[in-house]
Amino acid sequence: MDDFWPAIFALAPTVLIGLVFWFIMRALIRSDKSERKALAKIEAEERARLGLPSAKADVS
Incomplete structure (x- = not known):
């Protein structure tokens, strides 16, 4: 038990x-x-504002 605390420290x-x-x-x-x-x-809002397709449509 004497070695317990030094090991923890x-x-x-x-x-x-x-x-x-x-x-x-x-x-x-x-x-x-x-x-x-x-x-x-932000990108989705800008694409919607500009009338562009969503980024998910570009991936497929």
Whole structure:
């Protein structure tokens, strides 16, 4: 039991840095997804305003 706390204190910084990295990557991926959704909405509005077909019709 004497080795338990030193082992925890040795692993804690690595685990904390890993969690910080995970939260940062999660935030980046979510912000990218939100930005893509917003840009798609703006593009759809502009295409509708100009009378162009939707982008989904161009893909097929």
